[in-house]
Amino acid sequence: MNIQTYEHDVIVVGAGGAGLRAAIEASAAGVSVGLVCKSLLGKAHTVMAEGGIAAALANVDERDNWKVHFADTMRGGQYVNNWRMAQIHAQEAPDRVRELEAWGAVFDRTPDGRILQRNFGGHRYPRLAHVGDRTGLEMIRTLQDHGIHQGIAVYMECTIISLLKDGERVVGALGYYRENGRFVVFHAKAVVLATGGVGKAYKITSNSWEYTGDGHALAYHAGAELQDMEFVQFHPTGMVWPPSVRGILVTEGVRGEGGILLNSEGRRFMFDDIPENYRNQTAKNEEEGFRYCLGDKNANRPPELLTRDHVARCIRREVKEGRGSPHGGVYLDVSWMTKPGAFSKFKDPEFVRSRIKDPVEHIKKKLPSMYHQFKELGGLDITKEPMEVGPTTHYIMGGIRVDPDTQMSRVPGLFACGECACGINGANRLGGNSLSDLLVFGKRAGEFAAKYAKEHSAGRINPQQVEEEMRAALAFLDSPLGQENPFQVQYDLQNVMQDLVGIVRTEAEMVKALERIQELKERAKRSFAPGNREYNPGWHTCLDLRNLLTVSEAITRAAIERRESRGAQFREDYPEKKAEYGNRNTIVSKGPNGEMQFRWEPIPEMPAELKRIIEEMK
Amino acid sequence: MGKVTFRIWRGDKSGGDFKDYQAEISEGMVVLDAVHQIQATQAPDLACRWNCKAGKCGSCSAEVNGKPRLMCMTRMDTLPHDQPVMIQPMKAFPIIRDLVTDVSWNYRVNKLIPPFKPRPPDAPDGTWRMGQEEVDRIQEFRKCIECFLCQNVCHVLREHHRFGQTDEKGQLTSGQGPSEAELFGGPRFMIRVASLEMHPLDTVNRLPLLQKELNIGLCNITKCCTEVCPEHIHITDNGIIPLKERVVDEFYDPLMWAVRKVGEALGVRRRKSLPMVNP
Missing domain, CATH: 1.20.58.100 (Fumarate reductase/succinate dehydrogenase flavoprotein-like, C-terminal domain)
Known part of the structure; x- marks a missing residue:
């Protein structure tokens, strides 16, 4: 076999947030690590994440803790989440965020100098550590600039096309370099998949060309199971006009900062349909909703910040029933707060004015990327006019079925983390839980892949x-x-x-x-x-x-x-x-004759302690 | 809105030429859309890098009608339609194929920069305190999406080829003397060093790196880099000039040298911040 071969203890496929974090952790455990990425380093889809990283740091609201975060995640996922992953995620996310700061990340600050947190859909308290609306870029750059000094071998613009097996075990991967089309074999004791999602299966998507379900498919063909694949998240707010930018994401942060959804009749339709299990946590009127966005701890969140699945369906309903915008979306408006007398309809306008001195500057400071994105691609000033938005394929909750603690699939030596793995999100992911998922389970996948590599010898590659x-x-x-x-x-x-x-x-x-x-x-x-x-x-x-x-x-x-x-x-x-x-949960896997098999997997009984938390938080 | 001709450079390191294609233009279209249309219908092997298509990843850098741009952020309605739209790869870097260049040199420069090392935590729980005003200035630098357009237009790199040399260990180094063996880090990495040097928590001194390895002195502040930055970072005013001042203070100012020595004797910490030009 005359083909270039690299030997590593652990190979990580994908260099977004999860892959980088996995590689850093595996390397810290003292094993040799290769990081293979389809694009240049630092270009992965994590850069697109805007809103923030969900972690119960309780910097802005001291009532927050992992239990509330856990309960929010389970409620958002409609209780088909892997409860163990949701628990680990809520417990470990704060440490993973603090660790980023220790590696040089520069988050926005609270008045007393700590990491600032913002509101987001489905999160009871302000929980998203963020940097304006470019949090993903901050995260990937921090991991990248930390990672390059950890002795990790990086293979850029290299696409993996197959996992290589020795009996049941995964022992490597075959790929090709984009530059010259030459094949390359990575011989490894453990392989971590961190390849992201599948958005390119849909016409309207916020995802880039890379998002072709590589990890899902590689794992499937290698014998792993795919779980909950039916749960594809349609983000409620993608750009709809002009046609060439259709699908590009408009961050949920717009709604977190007080953006409202309106139909063509000017009606704030999100107040019309509030699900029963969220009624206690939703604002009764516009003023309360906006006060929540401005940090009033006694206020409930506006209905625009209900979970993404619900908001996306409400938007679709408005469009289908003829109340959409000219290009088949609805209006998302932050410019309302810049209009003269915008706050005078409130009972306590001084509360708002004391927090927003200059609404135009406020929007530009809180949502700089959105301001630019619409200005440059849509020819629209979001401080002056409403945006037109509609649902866009954004994320897949389903993915490779893994052990919740170690992130290993049922194929020995094959690990998965981040979007291509399944479990934490259930039927719907809360905004902000993805970046924290990447860090928490990226670290775990790296840790346990390194452990596995230390305990096993290299397998044999079948030429x-x-x-x-x-x-x-x-x-x-x-x-x-x-x-x-x-x-x-x-x-x-x-x-x-x-x-x-x-x-x-x-x-x-x-x-x-x-x-x-x-x-x-x-x-x-x-x-x-x-x-x-x-x-x-x-x-x-x-x-x-x-x-x-x-x-x-x-x-x-x-x-x-x-x-x-x-x-x-x-x-x-x-x-x-x-x-x-x-x-x-739904499970699909590859049958003996290459056909796709389906089965149901029962969700294991939740421990009493976790059940109690969910009951208390209802 | 009709058809427009695109004159796209096709070729590899052995050479190439411009080739004309037609693409149908629609409202709001950007140059990258046209490239995709040509790929899908006429030239499936037309090589081009891209990812996010929203100006956030910095992959699709090229020269459009001679101007270094992100193709995904260049709207067709800003270009004349009655003459061919010229698209060619970035000129400062070696060609791989068509619009794709070899930018790996940049990743090697980045590795020369000593990583962030924070001061001991400020609070017993292991966390730090920083004011928003303190972080504002470096947040500007951290907006960089590594499109390398600034590197591409920097004449020290583009015309004078200060790409350094590689030693026997495969490490990028700066050769001696006024030759092409000399390394210039380029605007992107001046900004990266600035983001570390002005980081309120960082404790590493990278001024020797700036002076010797990255040769900040070679920049003569023509501001071409600032002009092409799609993130509108004030590369020269807020990054390179303050760094140059620090280097001068550190290495060339006898008075500052004396003050520093006295300060060090008295245990005074080095200053990590300088006034900033309002963005």
Whole structure:
């Protein structure tokens, strides 16, 4: 086998927040670590995260603690979360945030000089440590600049196409360098997947080209299980106009800072539909909601800060019933606070005025990236005009089923963390819980992968497997049958998922989607990339398509089986939440003949202590 | 809105040429959209880096009509449509293919910078206290998305090729004398050093690094870097000039040298902050 091979104890695939954190931790444990990333270092999707990192530091509201954070996460996830992961996450997030500060991160400050925290959907207290609206950039840069001094070998612009196995165990990975198309083998005792999400399966998405479900698909083919794949988060506020920016994220921080949602009639429709289990925590009127945004501890949050699944559905309803904006969204408005007399309708306008001296400057300071994004891409000044927004595919709660403490999948030596792993979020993720998830479980995955590597010798790589995978990958470049344009196949898949397995789902449509996916699989096999192996995006798309098709099928199969509406899954044919689905997770895995298998996994009984916490916080 | 011609550089390190493509323009479209359209319909092997498409990752840097830009933030309605839109790769870095250049040198420079090392925690729980005004100035530097457009236009790098040399251990170093072996860190890394030097908690002295390894003296403040920064960071005024002053104070001012020595004898801590130009 004449192919470049690198030996490491631990290989981490993906260099966003989770991958970097895993690599740092594994390296600190004294093992040799290779970090493989599809793009340049520091460009991963974590840079797009805007709002903040959720952690119960209790810097802004001393009533906050891990128990409240745990209860919020479970409520947001509609109780199908892995409760152990939700617990670990809530308990360990504060330390992970403080650690970032010790590594040089510069968060916004409270008046007494501590890390400032902001309000976000579904979080009872201000909990998100943040840096304006570019928290993800701060996090990835901090991890990157810390990580490069930890002796980690970084392999940039290198895409993993297959995991290599020795019997049951994962012992390495095969990839190619984008630059020259040459293959490379990473021989490792443990592999950590931290590849992020699947957003590119949908037409309207906030995700970049990298988000093609690589980790999900790699793990699936290596024998791991995928859990809760039906739960795809549609972020309620993506840009809708102009067409070229459709889907780009508008941070929830806009609503956290007092942005309101309006329909074409100027009605603040979020007050019209407040779910029962959130009624006690939601503001009774506009003034109370805004006071909450300004830090009044006696006020409840505005309905715009209900969970993302609910807000996204409300927006869709307004649009469908003819009360949408001209380009098929609704209005998100922060400019209301800059209008003359904006606060005079309140009973206590002085409270607001004492906190916002200059509304225009206030918006620019709190939401600098949003101000620029709309100014430069939308030609709109958010301090003067409302934005047009609509739901966009943002995140997948489902992913590789892992042990909650160690993050190891059922395949020995294969670990997963971050978005590609499953458990903490249940049926819906709260904003801000992703960045903390990356840190908490990235660290754990790194720690336990290093431990596993120390306890095991290197396995044997099967050259035949490598040969087969390479041959299959190269077939797209010189296949005599090749005629399909991979970009077109991807585009068609995105339309299928958007139209048939989107925010509102029915059995009939999803069955149709499965048929279409099978057809697309055949077309994908015949896709052809002219040109050579050097930095050839057509070829890369052919390879990524295989993963996209696998995860699309997994999403669809799981969504069909969950015949109820819960969190991010809304079934028009089963619009109610059903108790019998509240204690189990969907699982898909690869069957003996290569077919996708489905089964239910019961959720283990929650310890009495955690049950009590949930009851107390209701 | 009609078709526009795009004249895109195609080739690799052995050479190349401009090639014309047509793309259909729609409202609000950016240059990167046109490149994607061309990729999907006419040239699937057209190499181009991109990720976020929202000006946040700094991947799609190129020269559009001769101006260094992020393609994802360059709206078509800011360019004339009656003549070809020229797109070519960044000029300061070696070509890989088409619009993709080899920017790995930047990652090697970054590694030369000693990492952040905080003072002991301020509070018994292991945390620190910093005022918002204290962190405002470095938050500006930390907005950097590493698009390397500033490196691309810096004439010390672009025209005088001060990329340093690699020693036998594979380490990037600055050779001696006024030659191309000399290393200049470039605006991006001046800003990165500034973000550390002006960090309220940091304790490391990177002035020797600035003076010797990164050769801050080579910058003669033409401000080209500031002009192209998509994050509107005041690279020169708020970063490089204050750093230059510190280097001068440290190495070239006999009075300051004496004051510092006396200070050190008396146990006075080095000052870590300087006045800042209002952004």
